[in-house]
Amino acid sequence: MSGFPARFVDSRLRLARITRRALNHIFPDHWSFMLGEVALYSFVILVETGIFLAMFYKDSTVQVIYRGSYHALDGVKMSAAYRSMLHISFDVPAGLLIRQMHHWACDIFIGAIIAHQARIFFTGAYRKPRELNWIVGVTLLLLALANGYFGYSVGGDLLSGAGMRIGYAIMLSVPVIGPWLTFITFGGTVPVTATIPRFYALHIFVVPALISLLIGAHLWMIWWQLHTNYPGPKRTDKLIVGSRLWPSYTLKSLGLFFLLFAVVAMLGGLVQIDPVWVYGPYNPVAILPGAQPDWYLGWVEGAMRLFPGVNFRIGGYLVPELFWPGFFFPVMTFAVLYCWPFIEKLISLDFRPRNVLRWPYQQPFTTALGCAVAAMMVVLEFAGGDDVVALASHARLAAFRELLRVLVFVVPVLTGIVAYLVCVWWRRRRASDDAALRAGNEAVEELTLPQ
């Protein structure tokens, strides 16, 4: 740090101290800490590829006649938005590559967030003092899902049009404020020309800005509080064990970034995703059998299919059947997620700061609950594609759906019970090792820390 640029900057900003502190920052070594980084880096890739796409995309529903190099749609009437999607896919050099990379990066982003959140959940990393970061994290998940939906909607193809219409219907179903909320969001009854520019502004500006801000807050909190440690020698609530930011962690983390980028480029080049030209332009009277939302909204779709058609009125006002699975269920899911660290406190009555993680077997109830919820989500995903599954297996759809209605409750309960028993068995097996570790670490703390 004695080169000219460093000296130039430091003589003005007095950064030496903070730099030294940063370079010496300690990161625990465990592969599961990479999940959060994968989420972070896929967001970086999303922004980079998104900037490229924004150069060519048009957020307009003006109707035009297509005359481009994709001959199958020659002379077809479509929105300018959809035409620009075709332009990116067929005429812009490397356009299709970047478009597919963008979509793949989105799927990886959301997948990584969910995996990361699962690792936080199953190891108890959300406990005091990290509840606030859990809340920021849940908000990030929510924003990521929303932005996926907005991005999916601005394509102007038949599939995205269907998705937009269903989103509209869900919002409309909300009691009391639904109609107003919907008209303020969509600008009228769908499909309207106002909606795509709005979603586009949200998709490329508002939501990414919020995500960036919250990622900043998230990382700052991790930095300030230091990471947790997995149980192990010398890993106590008062000590941190790991390797330094510079150089080992830096090289590893940057390496991860480039490898992730490579995987995204590989998928973008070799594996087709969201071929909008196959679906055709949005047309309000066209039908598209077998349509599904992107996988990360499949659980809501599944709930919408399984929920029975019950409608009732409160004082003459209608609460439509769509409200419960489409709005109430996801909102409650997120409400429980937000409150989870505090709910857990009520169960465990543990209010002390915790910096050492728990292995899943050390928290049987939480693990069982998490497995049950995951199982329910899997069943709902299946239900979201039940027509395709029924078609493929020659089962009668109605019967299959009845079965799923049972499974959606039975499978989670069974999964939870099995997970609980496995945890208890495992904990008993490891009891003596764990006790020895705990005793050893207490001794370490006593010896090394001023009391």
Add this chain to the structure above:
Amino acid sequence: MNEEDKGGRSAPNDREDAGKTPEERAKSEARGVSWLLLGGVIGWRAITSVVNFLRRSNKRKVVPAAETTREASGLESPAEKLLVGGAEAGWKAVQLSARAISKVMEEHTRGKPPGEISDLFDRENDTNLDEEEGVNVPRRERRGTFLVICAMVVMFAAAIGFMFTYWTGGNNLLLGGSLALFLAGIGCAMVFWGQLLTVRRQAVAPREPSSSSPSERAAATRAFEAGVQDVRRRRLLRWMGGFGAAFAAAIVVSLMKSLGFPPSAALDTRVWIRGQRLVSLDKTPVSVNSLQPGSMMLVFPENAVGSEKTQTVLVRVREELLRLPQERKDWAPQGYLAYSRVCTHAGCAVGMYETTTHLLMCPCHQSTFDVLDGAQPTGGPAARALPQLPLYVDGAGVLRAAGGFSEPPGPGFWGMP
């Protein structure tokens, strides 16, 4: 910081031409600049001629449309096969190295207990795990160097491959594959470097408590309160703040009005007006002879063809099958029935008709509606019947609406009648 001490070390250039006179220095500089210019010109010529050559060869290659699509879809040419094979091999390598890395990291995590405990700021007491575990460092270093060089060769080759493909108008497959290899090369090189060519150290440091100490907290509170004490007429300030916030909120809420219009009129509409003719998508009026029993068509009111809200499905069934409620007995002249085509569940177009069961089906979540019975839902998640359109036949034998839909069409909402 004492910069003078380090001046000599940090600026080797100064040392090199320390013994030269100013003229000599100027001359060598001029020589350097002219070499640079010459090199630049030659390099530029080389690049432009390569680019021109590539462009020309690109233009000469006029490929018939059929062939381009074959190229884009399949893995026909040997070059592509090679590349895909290479990519797969690369992926295998990535997987293997990831496994190796996670093994190394696992050992790292569960390794021997670390040595002394240092301050978070200080790395002096970090344990050297290589020494502690007796790792054969020279061997690991040889392996690491070899792997890093391999990764870099892949990276350079792939970068050249990407440029070449791009400038020759290459397809998605080759672009993605070469870009992936390039990035994987960088990534692998860095990971190998970090894992194999870096001393493995473990640090242990005390954590700070998660909350401030009581005295820090008290000091912060005192600072805040001292400021509050200095503010005069505190109550007025509080009122100002409160009103300011309330008015800001009011302004934001009123601005929201620009985003949409009151929904009730647009939602609570029956769409059709009595007397309107039913027309098809190509705007021809529908007559009583248009459909055979058991068939279906898409119709619109004549003033709004092709719109999402007005789309209506017209089916014809044998009259004796009808099971309409009493008050709708005359809504279906000669077995013609018209229903809104917008699903009452979530608004998809109810576009499928099963002739033998007389069911309309929505492709989105497979709700079914019985056309004989006023389109009551018989299966799937929809709870409300499709709104029915009363019909009559005019003197010329053309079908016309005898009024609006029985309910507002589309998915349900709070104020729905």
